Amino acid sequence: YLDEVISSFPDLKVIIFRDSVSEIGGENIQGVDDHSQIQFGNLIIKVIHTPGHYDDSLCFYMGNILFTGDTLFIGRTGRTISLRSDTRQLYRSIYKKLLILPGDTLLYPGHDYGPKPYCTLKENIEISPLLCAVDEDDFVKLMEEYEQKRLS
Known part of the structure; x- marks a missing residue:
């Protein structure tokens, strides 16, 4: 899909995880690392590398707003x-990087799969069993159970 966007908007500056730059190529591709900062006008956006869903997944954090892409949904x-x-990796990304953010952080996922398009981190923890794992092994088990339910 990224190829289609780039061909439709050739002047668009695209920001992706640094390890994926060679796969995409192009002059308007900028690679970023975990903890990079992007200036967008007067805004400073912090990059959080969140591998798991994909190895190059990124979240973008500014103020009390977190754009989670496909890492975390409602x-x-x-x-x-x-x-x-x-x-x-997804467990470590979510539990070690995202769930440590303030509870009033507003989550804006890449897709509207949940009961509403956005909510606070605190609200999301309350409604998601996947965000209440005791440890990494428990999370793996919960994810396996989630996928099994999708198949039935």
Whole structure:
């Protein structure tokens, strides 16, 4: 899909995880790392590398707003069913990087799969069993159960 966007908007500046730059190529591609900062006008956007759903997944944090892409949705996490997915990495990304943010952080996922398009981090923890794992092994088990329910 990114190829289509780039061909439709050739002057668009695209920001992706640094390890994926060579796969995409192009002059308007900018690679970023975990903890990078992007200036957008007067705004400073902090980059959070959140591998798991994909190895190059990124979230963008500014003020009390977190754009989570496919890492975290309302009511659940991203899935880990593709070849470039890793459930244990997703656990570390969510539990060690995102769930430590203030509870009033507003989450804006990449898709509207939940009961509403956005909510606070605190609200999301309250409605998502996947965000209440005791530890990494428990999270892996919860994710396996979630995928089994999707199949039935």
